[in-house]
Amino acid sequence: MSKIKRGKNIVSVPSSLDYLKEVDEFVETRLKSAGLDENKLADVAISVAEAVTNAVVHGNKCNLKKRVQVELKIESPRIIIKVQDQGNGFDPQNIGSPLEGNNVLKEAGRGIFILKSLMDEVDFSFEPEGGTVVRMVKYIKK
Amino acid sequence: MDFTVNEKNGVMVISPQGKIMGGPDATKLHDKLLELISQDKKRIVIDLSQVDWMNSTGLSILISAFIAIRDNQGELKLANVTERIGKLLEITRLTKVFEKFESVEKAVQSFG
Numbered sequence: 001m002s003k004i005k006r007g008k009n010i011v012s013v014p015s016s017l018d019y020l021k022e023v024d025e026f027v028e029t030r031l032k033s034a035g036l037d038e039n040k041l042a043d044v045a046i047s048v049a050e051a052v053t054n055a056v057v058h059g060n061k062c063n064l065k066k067r068v069q070v071e072l073k074i075e076s077p078r079i080i081i082k083v084q085d086q087g088n089g090f091d092p093q094n095i096g097s098p099l100e101g102n103n104v105l106k107e108a109g110r111g112i113f114i115l116k117s118l119m120d121e122v123d124f125s126f127e128p129e130g131g132t133v134v135r136m137v138k139y140i141k142k
Numbered sequence: 143m144d145f146t147v148n149e150k151n152g153v154m155v156i157s158p159q160g161k162i163m164g165g166p167d168a169t170k171l172h173d174k175l176l177e178l179i180s181q182d183k184k185r186i187v188i189d190l191s192q193v194d195w196m197n198s199t200g201l202s203i204l205i206s207a208f209i210a211i212r213d214n215q216g217e218l219k220l221a222n223v224t225e226r227i228g229k230l231l232e233i234t235r236l237t238k239v240f241e242k243f244e245s246v247e248k249a250v251q252s253f254g
Contacts, residue, residue, distance in 0.1 A: 017165040024163065042195045042226055049163040049197045099235050107206050110198040110234055117233045 012069040013052075015060035015085075023052050023070055027081075034074045035140055044079060044138050047115040048072075051083035051134045054111050059085030059132055077141060078120075083134045089126040143167040147174065153185040153250045154178050155221075159192040162200030175207040184216030187249040191222035201234060208239065217241075221249040 004022055005012040011026040013019035027048050031041050052068055060066035066086040073080045096103060098110045116122045121137035143160035144167070156175065162168055178186060188204065204220075211218045219241045223231065231237040243249035 020163055020165045021167075024161065039226065045161075046163075046195055046197045046230075049161075049199075053164050053197070053199065104235050105205055105209065105239065107202040108198075110201060114198055114230070114234070 009073055010071045012067050014064045015056045015062050015066045030072050043118040047118050050111040050115045055083055055085035059087030077139055079138045081136045086131045089132050092124050145171050150250045153253055154183050155187045157189040161194050162196035164199035168199050172203045179210045185253045186218045187221050189221045189246050190227055195226050219249045221246045
């Protein structure tokens with residue numbers, strides 16, 4: 001199985017953070033044609049890095065036999081990104097706030113909070129055969 | 143992402159360049175910071191002027207080093223926090239945790 005699979009709107013990588021750079025290059029290359037300003041482009045790139053990190057580490061538990069797929073569509077006036085893993089899912093309601101008490105200085109637990117802060121819409125769905133899909137939307141002009 | 147390490151007036155200045163987002167490069171930066179602290183370096187400045195952006199992995203590295211050096215009776219300070227990184231520190235309420243300076247020189251001088 002090839003390590004990185006690329007399509008026009010899709011990139012798929014094995015479950016290792018070693019491939020974050022390739023995913024980021026795919027995202028930034030696609031976004032440069034979308035007319036996003038630099039700050040919004042960074043918001044999307046950071047959010048994709050967060051979602052892919054979660055998918056690799058928490059979803060697929062760094063199992064290299066499992067993959068993470070990123071789909072990016074530019075449907076003006078918005079950019080829609082889906083990040084899908086092959087893990088067992090999680091309860092989005094069961095995630096503590098990184099802003100509460102001692103959580104501020106915890107080393108982990110900010111990923112979902114950050115992507116919710118930087119993107120205009122974020123939702124989670126769970127595939128019947130396993131796998132979490134994080135769907136994120138950024139409006140090009142807002 | 144790459145980084146340089148320099149010493150200025152007894153203060154270690156770490157200057158990462160690019161994006162801090164996890165993966166092998168971020169691990170190297172994290173390891174270097176912890177190595178310096180384990181060598182009993184008690185004054186560290188992280189110069190963020192050349193960092194395009196960071197995600198929660200970058201924040202984790204800053205927090206981990208901040209706690210490790212504080213536990214060793216040292217201090218870690220930030221210099222040249224860009225607007226983009228400042229926004230991330232703000233939304234995660236970490237802006238009050240880190241002491242920030244507008245230049246490396248001012249951060250180095252602040253150690254006295």
